[in-house]
Amino acid sequence: MLTVRAPATSANLGSGFDVFGVALERPADVVRVEKAAETTITVTGAGSQYIPEDPRKNTVGAVAEALEAPAHIRIDKGIRPASGLGSSAASAAAAAVGLNELYDRGYTREELVPIAAEGEAVVSGAAHSDNVAPSILGGFTIARHDGVTSVDADIPLVACLPEIVVSTRDARRVVPDGARMEQVVETVGNAATLAVGMARDDPDLVGRGMHDSVVTPARAELIDGYGNVHASAVEAGATGVTISGAGPTVIAACHEGDRGAVASAMLDSFERSGVEARAFKTRIGRGAEMFD
Numbered sequence: 001m002l003t004v005r006a007p008a009t010s011a012n013l014g015s016g017f018d019v020f021g022v023a024l025e026r027p028a029d030v031v032r033v034e035k036a037a038e039t040t041i042t043v044t045g046a047g048s049q050y051i052p053e054d055p056r057k058n059t060v061g062a063v064a065e066a067l068e069a070p071a072h073i074r075i076d077k078g079i080r081p082a083s084g085l086g087s088s089a090a091s092a093a094a095a096a097v098g099l100n101e102l103y104d105r106g107y108t109r110e111e112l113v114p115i116a117a118e119g120e121a122v123v124s125g126a127a128h129s130d131n132v133a134p135s136i137l138g139g140f141t142i143a144r145h146d147g148v149t150s151v152d153a154d155i156p157l158v159a160c161l162p163e164i165v166v167s168t169r170d171a172r173r174v175v176p177d178g179a180r181m182e183q184v185v186e187t188v189g190n191a192a193t194l195a196v197g198m199a200r201d202d203p204d205l206v207g208r209g210m211h212d213s214v215v216t217p218a219r220a221e222l223i224d225g226y227g228n229v230h231a232s233a234v235e236a237g238a239t240g241v242t243i244s245g246a247g248p249t250v251i252a253a254c255h256e257g258d259r260g261a262v263a264s265a266m267l268d269s270f271e272r273s274g275v276e277a278r279a280f281k282t283r284i285g286r287g288a289e290m291f292d
């Protein structure tokens, strides 16, 4: 039996829709895999009552099938589903890393990314890799159709999760069909700024690069109080604020010493909108880790 801890992730970071992602130091899913004649799944932990144990409907089932690696898979959820923190992806990432080792398949971590993304297709209708890539590789990742680039980065973050459920499948339905040329130009500038900020561990550049005028405004409508939470976080010192993944988590980049104030400001602001929320002070962290 093998045990794998795979971290929560924040995808998009505003300007990098379906491309950028970061691994978070916490929270995480823990997945145990054991060889079996056919795949069975049990789920415990955060939000487990909403997660199917049928291998055709759970992200880890798709991964086991893609790797031809049937197993008893036990998932202990540390990441609430439909949170915008890559909950479904963390389980898929952990299963990919664990089953690859258990069955000695020999795939590199980069090669496991599209395999784990098969799980995302099951739940969101699209095999987007921007959550599974950082959950497997850690750091800041750029997921393209032809492969993944990753870089270690150290940026302090605050993730604020309101008690609202937004499924990725629903949030993908509000993504606009296209963008105007000036938005494309702006997005290229922001995305490039963010990537340089990651390479330099610079929270100011990362924050500036998180702005997005294409997808984020449409999705903000799904999160009660988003505009005020954004403004409060910036006022408290956040260098940039955006929706984490498909939401409803709101993620802020900041300097180390500002994390407490930013977290309090975001919580207070959600509360003023009548929304209960939790805030995690976190930072960019490592990818999936395996234990015997």
Ligand SMILES: Nc1ncnc2c1ncn2[C@@H]1O[C@H](COP(=O)(O)OP(=O)(O)O)[C@@H](O)[C@H]1O
Pocket (backbone or CB within 6 Å): 050, 051, 052, 057, 058, 059, 060, 075, 080, 081, 082, 083, 084, 085, 086, 087, 088, 089, 091, 092, 123, 124, 166, 167, 168, 169, 245, 246
């Ligand atoms: N292993 C899993 N972990 C979490 N959610 C899963 C898993 N397998 C299937 N799901 C389903 O995926 C959906 C949550 O995924 P998604 O909407 O992408 O949210 P998140 O951003 O938290 O990953 C829920 O409907 C949940 O039942």
Ligand SMILES: N[C@@H](CCOP(=O)(O)O)C(=O)O
Pocket (backbone or CB within 6 Å): 009, 011, 012, 017, 018, 019, 083, 084, 085, 086, 087, 128, 130, 131, 168, 171, 172, 244, 245, 246, 247
């Ligand atoms: N690029 C995807 C990311 C979804 O992230 P999740 O954490 O909400 O599953 C999207 O924006 O749809």
